[in-house]
Structure formats: structure tokens, C-alpha cells
Amino acid sequence: MNQTAQKLDTAYDPERAQAFADRIAQLINDGAVAVMISLGHRAGLFEALASLPPSDSHTIARRAGLAERYVREWLAALVTGGIVDYDPATRRYALPGEHGACLTRDAPLGNLAVYAQHVALMGQVQDHILERFRSGDGTRYEDYPCFHHMMAEDSGQTVVAQLFEQILPLVPGLRERLERGIAVLDAGCGRGEALIALARHFPESRFTGYDLCSDAIEDAARAARDAGLDNLSFGVRDLTDFDEQARYDLVTSFDAVHDQKAPADLIRRLHRSLRSQGTYLMQDIGGSAQLENNLDFPMAAFLYAISCVHCTPVSLGQGGEGLGTMWGWETAEAMLMDAGFDRVTRHVLPHDPMNVWFVSHKG
Ligand SMILES: C[S@@+](CC[C@H](N)C(=O)[O-])C[C@H]1O[C@@H](n2cnc3c(N)ncnc32)[C@H](O)[C@@H]1O
Numbered sequence: 086m087n088q089t090a091q092k093l094d095t096a097y098d099p100e101r102a103q104a105f106a107d108r109i110a111q112l113i114n115d116g117a118v119a120v121m122i123s124l125g126h127r128a129g130l131f132e133a134l135a136s137l138p139p140s141d142s143h144t145i146a147r148r149a150g151l152a153e154r155y156v157r158e159w160l161a162a163l164v165t166g167g168i169v170d171y172d173p174a175t176r177r178y179a180l181p182g183e184h185g186a187c188l189t190r191d192a193p194l195g196n197l198a199v200y201a202q203h204v205a206l207m208g209q210v211q212d213h214i215l216e217r218f219r220s221g222d223g224t225r226y227e228d229y230p231c232f233h234h235m236m237a238e239d240s241g242q243t244v245v246a247q248l249f250e251q252i253l254p255l256v257p258g259l260r261e262r263l264e265r266g267i268a269v270l271d272a273g274c275g276r277g278e279a280l281i282a283l284a285r286h287f288p289e290s291r292f293t294g295y296d297l298c299s300d301a302i303e304d305a306a307r308a309a310r311d312a313g314l315d316n317l318s319f320g321v322r323d324l325t326d327f328d329e330q331a332r333y334d335l336v337t338s339f340d341a342v343h344d345q346k347a348p349a350d351l352i353r354r355l356h357r358s359l360r361s362q363g364t365y366l367m368q369d370i371g372g373s374a375q376l377e378n379n380l381d382f383p384m385a386a387f388l389y390a391i392s393c394v395h396c397t398p399v400s401l402g403q404g405g406e407g408l409g410t411m412w413g414w415e416t417a418e419a420m421l422m423d424a425g426f427d428r429v430t431r432h433v434l435p436h437d438p439m440n441v442w443f444v445s446h447k448g
Contacts, residue, residue: 116204118166121159122188123205126198130159131188134169134180141176195436199238203387206235207394214394223402226298229395233301236340237276243437244279244339244368249286251434256364256444259335263287267334270295272327272355273341277305277319280337284309284317293333295322325403327354336365340440343369343412344396346405349420356424359447365426367417371433371441374413383438385411414441421445 125131133149134140142160146153160178163169168188170179180188187194206229213228226232244252253260263269266289271280274294284292294317296302305319325346336355342348355365372379372388379385392410401407408416414431421429426445433441 114166118162118168119201119204120208121162121166122168122198122201125159125163126188126196126201128159130156131180131185131198132190134178135185135189139170139172139175139177139179142178145178195242196238199235199242200384200387202231202235202238203391206231207390210394214398217398217401221401223400223405223407224395224398225402226399232395233275233298233304237278240275240339241278243440245282247434247436248279248282251436252366252368252442255432255442256335256366259364262334263290266290268332268360269293269335269337270329270333270355270358272324272336272338272351273297273345274305274319275301275339275341277302277308279339280317280319281305281308281312281314284314285312288316290316292317294319295324295327297321297323324351324354327351327358329358331358331360333358334360334363336363337367338365339368340370342367342417343408343410344400346400346403348406348408348412348417349423352420352424356426356447361447363447365421365443365445365447367421367443367445368437368440369414369417369443370410370412371414371439372411374411374416376411379411388439417441417443 128151129149130145130151133145137144137148140148142157143153145160146156149156160169160171164171164178168180168184170181171177172179186192187197189198190196210224210229213224216222217224253263263283264287266287269280269283269290269292271277271292271294274280274296275298277294277296280292280294283290294302294305296305296319299321302319302321309317309319336359338355342351345351359365370388372382372385379389382388388410396410397407400409418429418431421443425447427448428446430444431441432444
């Protein structure tokens with residue numbers, strides 16, 4: 086036996102090592118299933134399965150408008166992954182109702198397949214990120230295919246779907262102010278779906294959405310035009326040097342501060358853009374700034390992984406601080422206080438355990 090093998094032999098408990106190896110194998114298997122869930126979501130396969138009685142692969146492929154040979158292989162991955170049921174006697178596949186409840190569009194538990202897309206994206210950008218590990222450079226939003234589409238689906242669930250029932254009530258009296266007519270800014274609006282929903286609901290108020298990315302803003306502006314809204318405008322704007330003074334009564338940002346170049350500076354600028362008695366409503370990731378506090382935080386490893394491949398590098402790519410996804414609610418709260426807000430309250434909503442919602446008032 087050579088020296089290294091000898092050292093290893095005495096350095097670990099073989100039973101625990103085998104149990105850990107089994108866990109890693111399971112993890113790799115589950116990772117592959119996550120990518121298949123992403124693919125199935127994008128291909129509309131879960132909706133096809135949910136709309137059919139137990140069916141063969143030809144029927145499922147036809148319903149989804151896809152090539153049967155690919156669909157059959159996908160089904161096999163999902164059957165062995167424990168997602169889809171299979172009856173070998175009839176060669177029919179079925180998505181149990183309980184599984185459809187978190188894997189289909191408008192699913193009652195929220196569609197978790199939306200988040201599986203992030204796992205697929207991580208694989209897609211791995212080569213870019215590996216280069217950045219070596220060079221220390223950052224990335225640009227354009228380096229992430231479909232990012233804004235995925236984000237719009239994500240915030241469609243955590244923000245838009247709960248806007249009127251859960252989110253607006255966080256700010257007492259806000260609904261009435263919006264009904265009377267106020268000026269609203271959404272900073273880092275992406276495809277602007279939250280703002281479009283608000284503009285439709287509150288015709289007396291005026292809404293502005295700014296984002297760095299022209300492709301997201303083009304989609305937002307098109308959707309606003311299609312909806313025939315004239316109380317809403319979108320603009321491409323790098324908020325790093327944002328300098329509008331006392332123009333808005335409400336500023337919102339949905340998951341759009343932690344990956345900025347300079348989050349503390351942006352929050353100060355947003356504070357300045359509010360009129361007195363104005364409100365800043367900020368949703369951002371709710372983990373702690375301390376790694377050790379996040380061991381039980383919902384989907385913490387997933388969030389750190391997104392941070393590693395996206396949120397940290399896009400901030401670094403703007404010459405920024407790269408605070409990362411898990412910048413921490415403590416950091417956010419301190420920045421809000423330092424910016425001059427005189428009342429800051431923190432909320433966690435039951436439908437959105439990964440995020441924290443801050444309501445901050447300007448005196
Ligand atoms: C995680 S996405 C959230 C998008 C949107 N609020 C939503 O909920 O779907 C963060 C957004 O911040 C925007 N952003 C990042 N840096 C920016 C900057 N310097 N100026 C303006 N927008 C920026 C990105 O383009 C992106 O759309």
C-alpha cells in the first residue's frame with residue numbers, strides 16, 4: 086500500500102464514507118432530474134400530461150406537439166426520477182395530481198418547475214463562470230440566455246400573483262393612495278409585469294419602470310402597448326447614476342438591489358427620488374449575511390449557487406461590490422436606515438419564504 090492510500094485508510098470511516106458517496110450519487114441523479122423538469126416545463130410537457138388520462142408516449146407527444154422519441158426518453162427519466170407514474174402492462178404514463186400541484190402553470194402550490202430552470206441555466210453558463218473563477222472578472226446580463234424570461238416567470242409567482250392580496254396590504258393606506266393617484270417607480274423592473282398589473286388596476290396613478298437591459302424593457306414596453314395602458318412608461322436606464330429628486334410617492338424594487346453595482350448607493354438614490362411621506366417597498370432575498378445562519382434557510386444551497394453563477398458576477402461585471410444573493414437582510418436593513426428612511430419594517434410572506442419584504446418610509 087502506498088503512503089497516500091494508507092493515510093486515507095486511517096483518515097475515514099468506510100461506512101460513513103459509503104453513506105456520503107451514496108448521497109452524492111443521489112444528488113447527481115436528482116440534479117439530472119431537475120434539468121429534465123426544466124426542459125419539461127419549457128416544452129409544456131407537464132401541462133400535456135396533466136390534461137390527459139394515463140396515456141402512451143405517442144399521445145403525450147402529440148398533445149405537446151413534440152417528437153415522440155425525445156418525449157419517450159424524457160418520460161423514462163421522469164419515471165425513474167419518481168415524478169411520473171408508469172404502468173408497464175399498458176405502457177401508459179401519468180402525472181399524479183399531487184405532483185401536478187407544484188409542476189404545472191398556475192399550480193396551487195406554485196410552479197416549482199420555474200425554479201428548475203435556474204439549475205439548467207447554471208449548467209449552460211458553466212464554461213463562462215469557470216473562466217471568471219480564474220480571471221476574477223464579472224459577467225453581463227447578456228451572458229445568461231433567457232434570464233429575463235425566467236425572472237418574469239419567477240416574479241410572476243412571488244410578486245404579481247400576490248400583489249393585491251398579500252403585498253399591497255403590507256403598506257397601510259397604499260391601495261387608497263394608488264386609487265386616488267400617485268407617482269410610482271419600479272427600479273430594476275425587468276419585463277415589468279408587476280408594474281403592468283398595477284397600472285391596469287390603478288388608472289389614476291402614473292407608473293415608471295427602469296431597467297439596465299434593453300431587451301427586457303422592449304418586452305415590457307410591448308406588453309404595456311398591447312394592454313393599451315397610457316399611465317405607464319418604461320425606459321432603459323442604468324440606475325448607478327440615477328438622480329431624480331423628489332419625484333415619486335412610491336418606489337418599488339423586486340429582487341433588484343443585491344446584484345446592483347453599489348446597492349447602498351442605489352438605496353440612497355431611491356430615497357432621494359421619493360417625495361416626503363413617500364414609501365419604498367423592497368423585496369429581496371431573505372437569507373442572513375452570516376453563512377452559519379443560513380444552514381436551515383429555504384433552498385440556501387440553490388441561492389448560494391445562483392449567487393455564484395449570476396448575482397455576484399453581474400455585480401462585479403458592472404465594476405461593483407459583488408455582495409451576492411445572500412447579502413443578508415441585516416445588510417439590507419442597515420442600508421435602508423443609513424439612506425435616511427425613518428421607519429423600516431421587515432416582513433416575510435407565507436407564499437414567498439425565500440424573500441424578505443421591507444417597507445420603508447421617508448419622513
Ligand atoms: C433579478 S432581476 C429582477 C427583475 C424584476 N424586478 C423581476 O422581479 O422580474 C434584477 C434586475 O435588475 C436589473 N439591473 C441590474 N443592474 C442594474 C442597473 N445598474 N440599472 C438598472 N437595472 C439594473 C437587471 O437588468 C434585472 O432586470
